[in-house]
Every structure is written in structure tokens, then in C-alpha cells.
Amino acid sequence: MEKLVSNWSTNVGAVPEDYIYPPETRPGNKHVPIGESIPVIDLSQVDKGDRTLTIQKIINASQEFGFFQVINHGIPDNVMKEAMSTWKEFFESPPEAKKDLYADRFTTKDCWLFPSSLNYGREKVHMWRDALKHSCHPLQKWHHMWPQTPPRYQECVGACSVEIKKLGSKILRLTSEGLGLHGEFLDQYSQTMALSANYYPACPQPELTLGVTKHADPCIITLLLQDGVSGLQVLKDDTWIGVDPNPHAIVVNIASQLQVLCNDKLKSAEHRAVTNSRKARISASFFIGAFGESIIEPAKALVDEHCPPIYKSFKSKEFLLKFYETYGDSQATLEFFKA
Numbered sequence: 001m002e003k004l005v006s007n008w009s010t011n012v013g014a015v016p017e018d019y020i021y022p023p024e025t026r027p028g029n030k031h032v033p034i035g036e037s038i039p040v041i042d043l044s045q046v047d048k049g050d051r052t053l054t055i056q057k058i059i060n061a062s063q064e065f066g067f068f069q070v071i072n073h074g075i076p077d078n079v080m081k082e083a084m085s086t087w088k089e090f091f092e093s094p095p096e097a098k099k100d101l102y103a104d105r106f107t108t109k110d111c112w113l114f115p116s117s118l119n120y121g122r123e124k125v126h127m128w129r130d131a132l133k134h135s136c137h138p139l140q141k142w143h144h145m146w147p148q149t150p151p152r153y154q155e156c157v158g159a160c161s162v163e164i165k166k167l168g169s170k171i172l173r174l175t176s177e178g179l180g181l182h183g184e185f186l187d188q189y190s191q192t193m194a195l196s197a198n199y200y201p202a203c204p205q206p207e208l209t210l211g212v213t214k215h216a217d218p219c220i221i222t223l224l225l226q227d228g229v230s231g232l233q234v235l236k237d238d239t240w241i242g243v244d245p246n247p248h249a250i251v252v253n254i255a256s257q258l259q260v261l262c263n264d265k266l267k268s269a270e271h272r273a274v275t276n277s278r279k280a281r282i283s284a285s286f287f288i289g290a291f292g293e294s295i296i297e298p299a300k301a302l303v304d305e306h307c308p309p310i311y312k313s314f315k316s317k318e319f320l321l322k323f324y325e326t327y328g329d330s331q332a333t334l335e336f337f338k339a
């Protein structure tokens with residue numbers, strides 16, 4: 001447990017050497033403004049207003065940024081707030097309450113608390129983060145493996161997971177429609193959902209380290225909750241853009257296997273998380289994806305002789321393994337599966 005950043009970060013005045021990234025990948029002192037440009041899409045318009053226009057906004061945002069936020073998404077504010085406070089309480093609970101879930105090298109534990117990344121034992125530089133990872137869908141299969149502390153964990157995170165999964169399916173249906181695919185096409189690849197709850201303690205030198213290094217998520221689509229503290233940044237045309245940490249909105253990002261399914265019609269977005277010196281930050285990523293054995297390949301309806309498939313067919317689990325082997329290098333992983 002001593003490797004958890006939260007265990008020692010308040011006792012250090014400087015970032016330890018094995019958390020310092022090389023100058024080309026560290027954030028440095030350059031100010032990254034919150035981008036007004038990352039689209040905020042009002043989902044109430046799907047049922048009450050202009051459905052076609054909303055779909056078009058989703059497609060445009062997914063092509064331009066691979067990222068957008070949704071508001072009026074139908075998930076009650078108190079469900080999100082309760083889940084966020086549950087994760088905060090979990091991370092801030094005494095070591096005794098968390099020790100059974102902890103491992104600092106790769107494990108097949110279904111509910112796993114770890115420092116930095118899944119690669120702690122192999123990586124050169126560590127990330128300034130502690131994370132809790134567990135599956136969430138279907139709920140009945142997993143929730144008994146979740147933390148027992150705080151006691152309301154299963155109830156609050158369970159309620160939030162069910163809502164997030166429904167919203168993910170809705171967004172995938174709208175995206176399918178926008179791409180001219182049949183309505184259920186993308187949602188058939190959403191059989192699994194895993195959570196990474198991320199805890200980034202305040203950091204004495206945020207310019208030297210990263211909470212999460214640059215990557216695109218390896219699943220189909222990710223829905224992310226933030227606690228009101230900024231830190232998430234998206235890469236567009238070689239420039240980092242800050243994402244507004246609106247605790248009422250949900251961040252949506254196109255992940256790499258969706259890019260494959262739609263034959264590059266939508267792009268997965270590279271992103272990272274930076275730390276700050278004032279406040280701990282919590283985010284919760286819900287990774288929605290296909291079963292390990294599912295075949296992922298460009299949709300037949302999107303390829304023809306003028307537009308050949310850019311990627312080969314592969315099993316979803318092969319993609320995840322390659323992502324892990326390359327230390328989360330999404331570009332190299334996509335490249336590996338090119339036709």
C-alpha cells in the first residue's frame with residue numbers, strides 16, 4: 001500500500017524522480033486554457049427538439065475532437081453526486097479498509113486498487129494517481145466484488161453505473177444513426193462496462209508529472225464524470241485543450257475500437273490528465289466495450305471498393321492486450337491492426 005501516491009504525497013515537497021516525465025511529455029508551465037470549443041450537447045433535444053440536429057452535433061464533435069460533453073442527459077444530479085462522494089470516501093478511507101483490494105503488479109483481481117497504471121512494475125515513470133478498477137455490467141455479476149467501504153458503495157455506484165450504461169447505449173444508437181448504420185449496430189458492441197475511479201492527490205510540482213499520460217481509450221466509448229476540479233486535456237492538432245470540469249455534465253469520448261468499427265469515419269481522441277498543487281481531483285471513467293471474443297472490424301456498410309477497410313478483423317481482447325503491451329500507446333495499437 002506504500003506505493004499509493006495518496007499514502008505519501010502530503011509528506012513530500014518535490015516530485016520524486018521516478019514521477020518526473022521527460023521534457024517532451026511533461027506538461028511544463030505552459031498555460032492550457034479551458035477550451036470553449038469542446039462541444040456541449042443538450043441531449044433533451046433528442047426527444048423534445050430537433051433529433052436530426054442533435055445527431056449531427058454528435059457526429060461533428062466526434063469527427064472534429066473525438067470528445068464532447070452532454071448536458072440534460074437524464075441522469076439525476078444526486079446520483080452522480082452520491083457516486084462521486086462515495087469514491088472520495090473510498091480513497092480517503094484508512095489503509096486497513098482497502099488493503100484486500102490492493103496490488104501493485106498485474107493481477108486478475110476483479111476489483112483492484114493500484115498506484116499509477118496497470119503497468120506499475122514495468123513502467124519507467126509512474127503517474128501521479130491512484131485508481132480503483134472493477135467491472136460494472138451486468139451489475140448482478142459484479143457488484144458483490146466491489147469495495148465494502150464505505151457501506152453504501154454498492155448502492156450508490158450501482159445506481160450510477162446502471163444510468164451510465166443506459167446513456168452509453170443511447171449515445172451509441174444516435175451515433176449509429178448519424179453514420180447511416182442500423183440503429184442497434186454500434187450498441188451491439190457494448191456488452192461490457194468497466195470503471196476506473198481515478199484519484200489524483202494535490203501535487204507539489206504539477207509541471208513535472210502527469211496524472212495520466214497521453215492515450216486514447218482502447219474500448220468502444222467512454223463516459224467520464226468529473227468532480228469540478230480541472231485536469232482533463234484533449235489533444236487536437238498538436239495542441240492541448242482543457243475540458244471544462246462541469247460536475248453536472250458527462251464527458252463522452254470516442255475510443256479506439258469505435259474508430260475501427262466506423263473505418264476512421266470518427267476518430268478516437270488522445271487525452272491526458274494533469275495534476276494541480278491546490279486540490280485533489282477525482283474522475284470516474286466508465287469504459288464501455290465488447291466481450292473479449294467479439295470480432296471487431298470495419299462495418300461492412302461503411303466499406304466498398306472506393307473506401308476499403310483500413311483495419312483487419314481481430315478479437316476485442318487482442319486489441320486490449322496490444323494496448324497493454326505497448327504501455328497504452330493507442331497509435332501503435334491501431335497501427336498494428338491496420339489491413
Ligand SMILES: O=C(O)CCC(=O)C(=O)O
Pocket residue numbers: 196198212217224231232271272273283284285
Ligand atoms: O481523469 C481524467 O479526466 C481522465 C482519465 C482517463 O483518461 C482514463 O481513465 O482513461
Ligand SMILES: [Fe+2]
Pocket residue numbers: 215216217271285
Ligand atoms: Fe482515458
